[in-house]
Amino acid sequence: MFFFTLHIVFISALAFGHPAPPPCGLPAFTDELPADAQKKMKEIWKDYKEGEKCYHEHGLTRELMDSLPKEVRQEIHKGAFLPPILKKQPKDIQDQFIAIIDDKSIPFEEKSTKMHELAQKAEKLSPEAKEAYEKISKLEKEKHEILHKLSESAQEELFALYKERQNKFPKPL
Template sequence: MATIEIDNEIRKTLVQGRPPCGLPPFIDKLPADAQKKLQEIWQNYKQGERCYNEHGLTRELLDSLPKEVRKAVFKNRPLPPPLMKAPQDVQEQFRAIFADRSIPYEEKPKKIHELAQKVLKGDTLKEFNDFHNKMEEYKKNIEEQAQRLSPEAKQAYDKLKDLRKQKHQIMQNLSEAARDELYDLWKEKRDSFPRPR
């Protein structure tokens, strides 16, 4: 079986669904006291170690921020790392694609790639293309592995994949107020779950 070399941080984010370990890239958008607390949370972290505790403390800190602050910090969807190096006006063009509800989720990577070829230059374009190629290889590798699943596992995989698409479509079609309500409910469900002490 062929293996694909892929950046460990990309793999962690995609496979595990967690952000990479370390200070979040949006730290400079937080109020000064929250920035200080985040730096304290991550000060003893060493690259390559597990960071479950730091992630938990970071989530608690972010959840404790007023809703207006969270909205201001997270109003812009995080972009792939190479795009964060582009000028702000160029970043906004990419964010517009992510935010456009008329573009189906599956078509967004193609639209992002097309825009990148038009507006990015030099090293930024090269880094984006390298990132894009790694992502395409990753997706291809996962699909090849999925094709080798037993019929029962493949059927379950396909259903779960469809459910993820449905969930995304449902969330995309909601108003911002309805999404906020769901976020608050999920936060309450997570935070109030009885845990052994």
């Protein structure tokens, strides 16, 4: 179910290019706004009635959001395009999905396969295993960043060492 929902969201976003307009009503992120902006946002939407058109309110909301400092807007909208099912996953899993979506080197046809594989991993892990997975993934990312900063000769030395040590680690039962 997780993969299916994610796949539909991903395909529809790519296929149609433009996201659907935001729903009418007080935006979900209102509580994340600074106090004065929250007050203004509530004022914009106070007279809106369910089922009515909301073009005017959307315009005023856009103006209010545009008036906020860039840092505030970025913090509010960070991860906003993630489907709700992904927002419940650990940050590391979210980052990995975003990386797949943003990676221009992965052909479109392969993205859904890679996302499916990641979804399968995420669904099967217990909370303890998920926590360990997050920590290990973070360490692996750090390792790659360190290696990337090294000279080519230093990288080759370490890769030779890792290759030699790889066979010495015990395999799980």
